[in-house]
Amino acid sequence: MRGQLPISYLARASAPSWLGRHFLLAWHAVILVTSLYPFTGWRYVGEPVFAFLSYPLPYYHTIADNSLNWLAYLPLGYAWAITFRCRWYAPILALLLGGGLSAGIEFTQQFLPDRVASNLDILYNAMGAVCGALLAGLTTKLLIVRAWYVLRKRWFADGALNDFGLTVLVLWLLTQLNPAVPLFGVVVQPQGIPQPWVSPIADALLFLRALEMLGVMLSLLAVTLILVGILAHRRYAAIAIAALVSVSLLVKVIFAGMLLKPTEFLAWFNLNVLMGALAAWALLAVLLKLKRRWQMLAALVSLGLAQLVEALWPLTASSHSMASLFKWSYGHLRDFNGLTQTLSEAWPWLATVYLVWRVARDWRRAAQPTVVTG
Incomplete structure (x- = not known):
């Protein structure tokens, strides 16, 4: 009626x-x-x-x-x-x-x-x-x-699993609060070649840049595909992805202005981040045409490969070098870095649990025979 x-x-x-x-x-x-x-x-x-x-x-x-x-x-x-x-x-x-x-x-x-x-x-x-x-x-x-x-009901699918996925995305946004961490990155900025370390190619710096670009691309793919998977309709995908990227950029800019020294305002961004993000957008143009169960499988693979990139990354950030970027006092900086670091370590596992659960459910439903009545 x-x-x-x-x-x-x-x-x-x-x-x-x-x-x-x-x-x-x-x-x-x-x-x-x-x-x-x-x-x-x-x-x-x-x-x-x-x-x-x-x-x-x-x-x-x-x-x-x-x-x-x-x-x-x-x-x-x-x-x-x-x-x-x-x-x-x-x-x-x-x-x-x-x-x-x-x-x-x-x-x-x-x-x-x-x-x-x-x-x-x-x-x-x-x-x-x-x-x-x-x-x-x-x-x-x-x-x-x-x-x-009303917005929640219109844009996002219902169900406990989708609510879990939305929570995972919010937790990821919290990991981006630290402006010293590259946007969508899983690595720290290269401040020199670690020793001892043997690069698989002759140009070690080129290898590190390629590794960082690959990590950004895979992380961006995993996060955006998780977002696409919890939307109520596929037609919202482009707008939702653009909104997520815009919010993450805004978060970085605000917290960089609040916490970082003026000379380190763009510590979270570089050419490698930009190239990795552009590559991810190109792949998304193809992946968004697939069925959701394939998108969720692609998100799971991207997340796993991003963790492999992080494991291969040879550089580590010392507490002294990270603290030198900030203008906060030690106590608050310790708590803030502790929160973002712990979330960054825990988030891939939470996202993996969600994606494994989601992929198993979607493929189980796809395998069920369709009953035609009438």
């Missing part, structure tokens, strides 16, 4: 979304990584393990640290409130869960070097979780939130 939504759209709109659960789990991981990195150097200094809870306030106080502690738990409280369907008790549970998680982390931090266990951090973290829960209750009815829901 005219004026009514199609049954297929209503079925998609009523399908439960796993995005909130994926985000909640992912943000827990983000907080744990930034709070406990680098996970080494554990020691016990001999003080009572619960002494930090009774330190006079403010025992350890900086405006930047306290603001970050509050902001870090704001999304967590928001996600918890959404999980609890924004019921009246959601802020109370956010307070208990946020305070409990923060207390556990602060207890653990006293056994790590360069970490300070602080009862004030627990208070700011708990306040951030409560504010996030209250914000969720205030904004769930706003037009911008409803517009996101």
Whole structure:
């Protein structure tokens, strides 16, 4: 009937979304990584393990640290409130869960070097979780939130597997926050030929440039094909890919301006990155014409080859050389680099799990016989 939504759209709109659960789990991981990195150097200094809870306030106080502690738990409280369907008790549970998680982390931090266990951090973290829960209750009815829901239903396919794929893409964007890492790259910039190392060709520098270009091309193919695989319709592919590349470029530019020294503003970009991206676009023009199960298989192969390129790359970045690019202080830089480095190491495995699952499902469906009725 005219004026009514199609049954297929209503079925998609009523399908439960796993995005909130994926985000909640992912943000827990983000907080744990930034709070406990680098996970080494554990020691016990001999003080009572619960002494930090009774330190006079403010025992350890900086405006930047306290603001970050509050902001870090704001999304967590928001996600918890959404999980609890924004019921009246959601802020109370956010307070208990946020305070409990923060207390556990602060207890653990006293056994790590360069970490300070602080009862004030627990208070700011708990306040951030409560504010996030209250914000969720205030904004769930706003037009911008409803517009996101409509956009999500229109552009992306439903189902737990597709929600997982969308989460994987968001986590990849987080890996691009570090402006010292080349855009779409899996390698560090060559600052010299490592020794001892034997290049497979006479021109070692040419080999490194080709390897970097290949890594960028394969990474871009894997990421964009994952995006194509979770779209609701194939006609959105070109616009979605252009949007993803534009967002990643914008993220790099913003964070490069915020974090890098002016002389290192373009540390994330070079001719090798550009050539690899252009090669990926040329291959995408062909791959986008294939069926989705072949695209997902191509994404899995590209991801595997990108990891091979990373394994072959002979250069490693020292903490001193990386820190020299930034204008941040050591503590915040350590947490930031720890987060992006850990995500960069974990992301290929998460993407591999998604792609293997997706390829197996798509090819199993393709193998099923088609039943014709009527």
